[in-house]
Amino acid sequence: MEEHIASLVLLGVISWTTAFLFIRKMFPKRSFDFCNRLVSTIHATVAVTLASLSVEDWKCPVCPQASTSSPQQMKALAVSLSYLIYDLVCCLFDKKFNLDNCVHHLVSIVGIGAGLAYQKCGSEMIAALWITELSSPFLHLRELLKELGYRDTDLNLAADISFAAIFTVARMVGGPYLSYVTLSANNPFIIKAMALGLQLVSAFWFYKIAKMVKYKVIKRTGPKQVDATQGRD
Secondary structure (H helix, E strand, O other): OOHHHHHHHHHHHHHHHHHHHHHHHHOOOOOHHHHHHHHHHHHHHHHHHHHHHHOOOOOOOOOOOOOEOOHHHHHHHHHHHHHHHHHHHHHHHOOOOOHHHHHHHHHHHHHHHHHHHHOEOHHHHHHHHHHHHOOHHHHHHHHHHHHOOOOOOHHHHHHHHHHHHHHHHHHHHHHHHHHHHHHHOOOOHHHHHHHHHHHHHHHHHHHHHHHHHHHHHHHHHHHHHHHHHHHHO
């Protein structure tokens, strides 16, 4: 990894940590998770923006394959790597330890770190960054709304469905295609392994999200159907 990229990663870790501490200071009555999710939402917005700006050809976003990463792609990946390192540490301090989230972060850190070290696979990794972060703002919005007192409301259900829909299209349609492209191209083995690992984690999350949406929809519509039936009686 080039020295200026390593410095950017270090600066990023410090910046994300500072942003979290600033938000904690601004909202002292809010939970650790609430403040961290605000930082995560900022990162998701920045990551999608930087990834979009660093795509070399929108007619073929994953082209050229297995090629040398451009400086812009390297910087975009470094920013997200710094966030993932920060957030992994936050996961260890949070009251609710989430194993699958930690596994996702470790896989992503190793994958992005390898890409930066090899200075290859820029197109594929930028596409992966775009796909994985596209649904993140809605993921965090769901939990933010709950702490703000909007649990079990139409607004919270809309956030749930929006997150599930974007996640499904991005990770279960775009994800497998990107995994195929990455595995079939002349990429380093560790990059291929991380691409497959990330897709497996996404598939596991898709299963959990499908169950969540089914539960939420039944919970919202069930009582109304019962009331309507009783009304007809």
